[in-house]
Amino acid sequence: MARQRAGKRALRTIADPFTVAAPSGARIRDRLRVDGGDEEVLSLVGQHLGRHQRADLGERVAIGRVPVRDNRRAGRKKKLTAVSSSRWAGAMTRASEDQYQLSMRCLYDERAGLRRAIGQITRRLAVPCEQRTGRVRGYKDQGERFQKQRRLQALKVRLAVVEERIAQERPSVVVGGGRLVKMRHHLADARLTAEEWRTRWEAARLFLTADGESGAPHGNYTISVDPADGSVTIVLPEPLRHLANQPRGRYRLSCTVAFHHRRHEWLDRITVNQAVRYDITCDPVRDRWYLDASWSAPKIVLPSPEEVRAAGGRMLAVDLNADHLAAYVLDPHGNPVGEPITAPLELTGDTSRRDGRLRAAVTSLIQMAQAHGCAGIVIENLGFTDARNTGRETMGRGRRGKAFRRTVAGIPTAKFRERLRGMAYHQGLVVVAVDPAYTSRWGDAHWRGPLDDQSKTTVTRHHAAAVAIGRRAFGHRIRRRPGVTACDRRIAQRRATGQTVSVPRARGNASPPRTTGTPHTGGKTCRSRSDQLVLFPAPRTVRGAPGARHHTPGPERVDPANTGQQR
Template sequence: MGKRRKKRALRPITAPFTVAAPAGARIRDRLRLSAADAEVLTLVGSHLGRHQRADLAERVAIGQVPVKRNQRAERKKALTAVSSSRWAGAMTRASEDQYQLSLRCLYDEAAGLRRAIGTIERRLAVPCQKRVGRVRGYADQNERFHKQRRLLALKTRLAAVEARIASGRPAIAAGGRRLLKARHNLADAQLTEAQWRRRWEASRLFLTADGESAAPFGNYTITVDPHDGTVSLVLPEPLRHLANAPRGRYRLTCTVRFSHRREEWLDRVTANRAVRYDIAHDPARGRWYLDASWSTDKTVLPTPEEIRASGTRMLSVDLNADHLAATVLDEYGNPVGEPVTIPLELTGPTGRRDGRLRAAITRLTVLAHEHGCAGIVIENLGFDDARATGRETMGRGRHGKRFRRTVAGIPTARFRERLRGMAYHQGLIVIAVDPAYTSIWGEKYWKTPLQQQTRTTVTRHHGAAVAIGRRGLGHRVRRRPGVTAPDQRIGQRRATGQTAPLPRPRGTTSPPRTAGTPHQGDKTRPRRGDQLVLFPDLEDRSRGHQALTGPVYGDLANTGQLPQERSHHLPGA
């Protein structure tokens, strides 16, 4: 008798949690500038951008120090002489935010490199074509040799990252590293040198003004009048000769309206609450935009336990590379209606991909409202560990390469953030669950029952959506045994994993039935004639001309008298 294999233990599954509400809001409107306005904004943005980059370089040279020692006051005083006090405050704040973000990116890169190094070292410790526990060795010596070379390369990268962290001087490319690298590959980027130059200069403009409470309309540096939509900004000290308004300000000839979330913006600016403004230039389209952003009050959302106790429906969603699989679940985890597939095509430019993603999320919110759902349940996907280790955990060869490309193409972070904001403004709660085994168990336990109760094509992703929703509602993914037995009369299988028992008070029984008590129809009888009815439908052609075997009550039904010729059919006659 062969040796029994040890049962593989399941990894622990974390509890579901409610995704926090958005901490702020951001809206955009187009600035239809004249040629003179565009020239002035370009001069101001270039002037401020040059000094902001110099301040960022000075901040990087200071290194990783406590906040009190970052010399912000001294740097702001030096910038005030070439701009203004408020512009200087915005520039120093942007430099500090960029520096801290770069440090966090270095820490994340180091953590990913350590994970990849640890995975390769564990596999190198196992002989080729062998397995020790859950770790298997490489297929042959050739692959093992290449992995040893890759291990040395990863250790070299990790040493460089740790050196930058120790020195506190991250590498920052003002304008974007991707656009910077495109300069050396203009043919691949489908850009000419002039087009690249315009994009590079536009990305390095600095036209950001922080909001101020109690300032006119929430911002003194860039002010938008809510009454007529006029926009004006404070000019830096060396450019004050370009002013066309009092107190060294320049007023644009165009106006803005902010159609999206206009009421929220009006509530803030009319109360002189802080609103931040950013002016951006898109040279590819030749357009200028004005963005308004502000922080919102913290909202306390209900927990998954509170949502489950309320007894409402939820919409569960399985995110895939090319579509969204959605299923509506009731409070007991039972699928309601037919599963839905929403196409998700994420090709083309960034704006087009983002628009298609928002359109798919809009369909989800509409579907949730149509079925009376309180929220949406999704997987808490990240793929950070898998992407860092690459082929070590996500397969190798042609199939593994295709799978890794599919995973890399799933916009998990952007989908989560878009869904959180759009669902919150539609009054929906978003619950994130652990994705462990949802696809496997969903296909095993839910794909066949779902297919038996619907005419549409059901995939394993719809089963995974049911598993995700049940986990978010606090039910086990596997269905309770004994509930889904086939029905003997209609030959269909019920896809219910939970039942809703109707409680009955203890000590009570049904009242005794007598011959004069009409049957309520809550139990199945062998024949239709066995059920007592007061007024049978003699015109029912569906049952033909069958002879009635039970008593027939006619005009004497309300008098309590029985026909004598039929009295022998009653019990006790």
């Protein structure tokens, strides 16, 4: 027995649940229905500013990773002011700094992922084929081992390139997107012509971003939107001032904007001249122009999971899957309430369609939480970082392994968390994230069977995982205490509120016989011996037969949790 316990796999440390932070800002969009003259002016301004911003980005990359006071931003801004304006120059230098810092973080993440993949392949190559050393399994045959050796060499080459870039502090940045650059060499596969690709490339490299400024008219002096009539005016760069149709080198577009979504928040800011950032973008596929307004939100401290639990509110626990969302409502004591909830999640089609379906699924979750009186929603803190880096080595091989890896890669963990965080916050709901370790396995082992017996609909292992997720958010153990779920309707309706607390009790024996007239003592929920879930219940009288008689039925089904037996 001691050897068997010593050989068991050690469980990893489970992190504490935490409340997902509120959104740090807001971003809204409206369409600009520009005419031919407006489109020509916007293209000229965007190309002029984009060319100088790319030059400034190259200069910033050449400086390298230095403290903020040594990035020479003042000198670069002064140089850009001569060809644009002071506010345009400030926006360009700020964008260059943000792009550089983001590129360096991406390099560090890529290096960490390559190191994990190289380490996993190296450990498996050290084990002979079709053998196992501890928990490390060797490859199936020599052919697969040879392919892994080639892949290891390729990963080491990539790692050397990343290490060199980090040492030089010069990341590789493609303004317009690396995917669009690669598409240029595969126009036939992308079903594009050279002219169509060139249009997309030029549209992606436009720079029409103006940072907000508190105290400026309507929160932004460079791109200003009048709340009275929705007119949009732009300050033209110095070389393009001859295109102005308004005083002081400004150009007024012929169209207007309204910002129907979250309009009241936008009006609250611009009417008191608080900073609002504006971005003008072009969509060459649809031949449309858009204006985005964004602003930062004040930091708000949301209640912690302990405070939510102390308030005594319900929570909606959600298990995210590739094609659906499985949810269950839990009361403050960790007991599942009602029937299991399933929300479809079909993520096929283009990006906008997938995003719309994800929003629809999140909206349905919020409506369910409000209908059941929940204080918040519980989700798993999923990332799949290790799975994406070492998926071929740890997530199966062959056709089934490839299908499983594609399923995992298709789960929108980051987008789901961000959409849910913002939409739930504006509906007054709290989002709690928990550690995803063992929720599916333990939920299936301890909750699927009892919930399936109790529910009118089919309970899947994903619904059981949702119960485990919710109990972890409340700080309870995932393992059920005996009697939390039962087949008897009266016992299921009269659960004790303290059943999530571990209380010692007798195991292996049924309750002692007790007649109906015996005074009720203790915390039992049944009033007679015939109400108890025991192996041989009290005899019941069969009516309608000639001469009433007692009938003793056979053994009834018993919840294993009540007898101390393991299912």
